[in-house]
Amino acid sequence: MFEKLFMLVKSNAGTAVIDNPLIPAKNHEAIINDASSSIIDVLKGQIETGKLKDMIKYFDYPGIYNNNPLIGTTVNKFANKLNNYYGLSPEDALTTANALMPKVIQQLIDQSQKENNEFSLNHLLEMIGGANINGVLKQLNIA
Numbered sequence: 497m498f499e500k501l502f503m504l505v506k507s508n509a510g511t512a513v514i515d516n517p518l519i520p521a522k523n524h525e526a527i528i529n530d531a532s533s534s535i536i537d538v539l540k541g542q543i544e545t546g547k548l549k550d551m552i553k554y555f556d557y558p559g560i561y562n563n564n565p566l567i568g569t570t571v572n573k574f575a576n577k578l579n580n581y582y583g584l585s586p587e588d589a590l591t592t593a594n595a596l597m598p599k600v601i602q603q604l605i606d607q608s609q610k611e612n613n614e615f616s617l618n619h620l621l622e623m624i625g626g627a628n629i630n631g632v633l634k635q636l637n638i639a
Contacts, residue, residue, distance in 0.1 A: 512595035534574040
């Protein structure tokens with residue numbers, strides 16, 4: 497699953513990372529990896545901070561959230577990495593993160609809604625948090 501997420505990020509990294517004159521070619525792979533880990537960190541954080549129910553809603557009803565908090569949190573986390581580890585100014589880091597992360601998160605959410613997909617919400621939860629979605633949903637009285 498992590499490899500597929502890396503490939504999803506990489507397939508969207510053209511303008512934001514690969515063609516970005518502020519990012520040296522030697523850093524492309526590392527930055528794509530950091531973008532992927534930012535997504536994992538945010539999803540894991542949702543689980544660990546008791547916001548699993550909200551996360552499920554974002555995945556089940558993505559169209560009703562104009563400003564999806566998952567996207568905003570992921571953009572900020574990735575922008576901080578770009579600023580702290582790759583020397584991009586805060587403004588450039590935020591611009592780069594905004595050029596990449598919303599597309600990736602939206603594609604991740606779209607793909608999660610397809611059956612038998614490695615990005616299904618159940619599979620994501622199992623890989624990230626070790627949780628079984630059916631048991632979790634019963635505990636949350638969603639199922």
